[in-house]
Amino acid sequence: MLSRRSLIKTTLGAGTALGTAALLPAWARSAEQGNLGLPTLTGTQFDLTIDQFPVRLDGRAGLATGINGTLPGPLVRFREGDDITINVTNNLEEDTSIHWHGLLVPFYMDGVPGVAFPGIKPGETFTYRWNLNHSGTYWYHSHSGLQEQLGHYGPLIIDPKSPDPFAYDREYVLVLSDWSFESPHRIFSKLKKMSDSYNYNQRTLPDFLADASDKGLGAALDQRMMWGAMRMSPRDLSDVTGATYTYLINGHATADNWNAIFQPGEKIRLRIINASAMTLFNFRIPGLPMKVVAADGLNLQPVETDEFQIGVAETYDVIVAPETSDTFAMVAESIDRSGQAVATLAPRAGMQASAPALRPVPTLTMADMGMAGHGDMNMSASEDMTGMDHSAMGHGTNAQTSTMDHGAHSMDGGPAPEITRGPGVANVAMMPMSRLDEPGIGLDDQPHRTLSYSQLRSKDANPDLRLPEREIELHLTSNMERYMWSFDGVKFSEVTEPIKFYEGERVRLTMINDTMMPHPIHLHGMFFDLVNGGGHHKPRKHTVIVKPGEKLSIDITANHVGDWAFHCHLLYHMHAGMMQVVSVIGADDAPMHRQMDHDGMDHGDMGKAPPPEPQIGDDMMGHGHGEHDGMTHGEKS
Structure with a gap:
């Protein structure tokens, strides 16, 4: 249903605005329309208006x-270190906002209503201001309601003060959506009524017969019964x-053929x-081939690959160097193989590459149920935890009674915290x-190279080489039948306490995905x-895919x-x-024991030479319980 205002705006704009080219910023137009990847908004002051408009x-x-x-x-582009002002005017009939995804802005400029600021009321203008000391590929989007699904997003690039460490001749921005x-x-309402409303890839009788032929009738029946008992589908991707x-x-579907041009021998940054x-x-x-040179805006040690999985909100920069005058299909295929967007990279404007056929639908495995490995061997690539403070053990994970006390938990070989199955927790990963x-669901059997997180290394050494002082464990939980998503079985509206970090501390956050979705x-x-065995060159990110049944750790400096x-x-x-709030508490407001050199380090030495780099594969599993970190675990907080 359209409001009268929206209907008038749609009618007035239909005659002039329904052409595809008119609805795309210059950077997003195809090469035949004159686009060379140039930005549309540059400088230090920007004016953005949020509104409704017709699209085709x-x-x-x-x-x-x-x-x-x-x-x-529009593509917003500015330079690292500049003083930036962005005026955002709301012409909608509801509140709106813009979150600057991945940018290290002051929290009151982060753009999350109810957390960072009240939001932007209809008819009002809100001014964002900041000065940033980092660069790279980012984006911006609404954090109000479901506006992001309606088109409220755009790319953002911060050019570095110094030249990039890798050379290229031209660049293109590819926004996948x-x-x-x-x-x-309506989509959300249908999901609440039946979570698999849009899943047309369910397994059929021919699939069962193929399984029986491959594994035997008994094994095929057992597998079907197991999935049925969990009320889950192995095609629930x-x-x-x-x-x-x-x-x-x-902004182009495959039929619209967005195309970018190149000259053979050039290096193109995507x-x-x-x-x-x-x-x-x-x-x-x-x-x-693609050479991956940056992830989430930050430079990597280049790694060559042929395909990668990119999660919602992640960014990757790649360099390609076509040597011939062929046309190349740039393919973004959905993880469930239900569709794809294909664009063309070609030596002349208007050429169109052949779209490849959709590949077979992947099927989930025991690993996706969290039942494919030994429960203790869950961080084979994690760094040595020697020196970590395991004395503060207050993390509650009981989905029924937890007060969301996100303190550090035991790493001394005691039993892992358990999460009680409540209405929001249908499954718990056993192992x-x-x-x-x-590389991600559906990519492990490809005949070409596929990228995995374990291959990523930061180009520069991580800025904080301290070991974590404590660990927080958090479960990713769900009940698909009710379409409930949460952390530790508690949805955002029921959370009573934030996750607390303390200014200056180094903390490890370990996430366990109890659901069967990434x-x-x-x-x-x-x-x-990202704790991936990278030593002092762990990849630095703002978004990470946690696979089904996975236990994954990240180290954070608050x-x-x-x-x-x-x-x-x-x-x-x-x-x-499935949302929480992380509160970083200022040093002056921290508990007394945290104001008193709580990590046991001489902070006057923080600028001196870093400790020896941990060897890949080092972790706490190879040490004796209770003394592997040289600390006493008898005293719990």
Whole structure:
């Protein structure tokens, strides 16, 4: 249903605004329209307007909510170290906001209503101001309701003060997204009634017969009965699929043929941003290797691959160097293989690469149930934990009675905290394990190279080489039948206490995915170091995919005081409750024991030579219980 104001705006704009080119910013137009990847908004002061406007996607007309009348929004580009002012005006009939994803802004400029600020009321203008000392590929989007699904997102690039460490001749921004002509509120309502409403990839009788032929009738029956007992489908890969989604690259469906041009022998930088609401994409360019040089805006030691999985809200920068005058298909295929967006990289404008056929639908395995490994061997690539303070053990994980006391928990060989199955916890991973060596669901059997998190190394040494002082363990939980998503079985609206960090501390956050879906988890306001065996060069990210049945750790330095959102970046999961608040408490307000050199280090020596680099594979599993870190565990807080 359209309001009278929206209907008038749609009617007035239909005659001039339904052309695809008119609805795209210059950077997102195809090469035949003159685009060379140039930005549209540069400088230090920007004016953005949030409004509704008509769009035409894949030959159909719709109504978008977006920025400056384009889908995606304009490319905002500025330089590291500049004083930036962005005026955002709300022309909607409801509140709105803009969150600057991955940017280290003051918390009151982070753009999360109810956490960082009240939001932007209809008719009001809010001014964001900051000065940033980092650079790279980022993006921005609404954090209000379900507006992001309606087109409220756009790319953002911060150019570095110093030259990039890798050379290239031209660049293109690729914004991947999913669009539905259904209202996002209707989509959410259907998911609440039946979580597999959009899953048309369920297993059939021919699948069962194929399993019986391959594994034997008894094994095939046992497997079907096991999945049935859990009331889960091994094809439950995405909640919202190509049944309603049109997948886009820079606002173009495959039929629209977004194309970029190159000259043979050139090096082309592709800045790839997953700005979708619910879709993890597998990105590849058949016949053209990719050199991954940055993740989530920060430079990496280059690694060459042929395909990678990119979670919602992640970004990757890659360099490609075509030597011939062929056309190349840039393919973003949804994780469940229900659809894809294909764009063209070619030597001349207007050329179109052949879209590859969709590949067979992946099937979940025992590992995705959290039953494929030994429960204790869950961080095979983690760093040595010697020197870590395990004395403060207050983390409650009881889904029924927890007061969400997110303190550090035992690492001394005692029993792991258990989570009680309540209405929000349908399953618990029995044997969670590290899956950092795996490229992502559906990519482990590909004939070409696929990227895994274990391959990533930061180009520069991590800025904080201290070992964690404590560990927080957090479970990713769900009840698919009720479409409930949460942390530790508690949805956001029922949380009574935030997760507390203390200014200056080094903390390890370990996440256990008890669900059977991958979750791109995003922490606002700070980068984290992914514990992947990288020693002093762990990849630094702001968003990480936690695979089903996985136990994954990140190390965080709590430098930015304030309240920060922490959530799954699958929009409807966050909307259903998979969100928390991380409060970084200032040193003056910290408990007394934390004001008194609580980590046992001489902070006057922090600028001296770093400790020896841990060897890959070192972890606490190889030490005796109770004394592997040289600390006493008899005293619990």
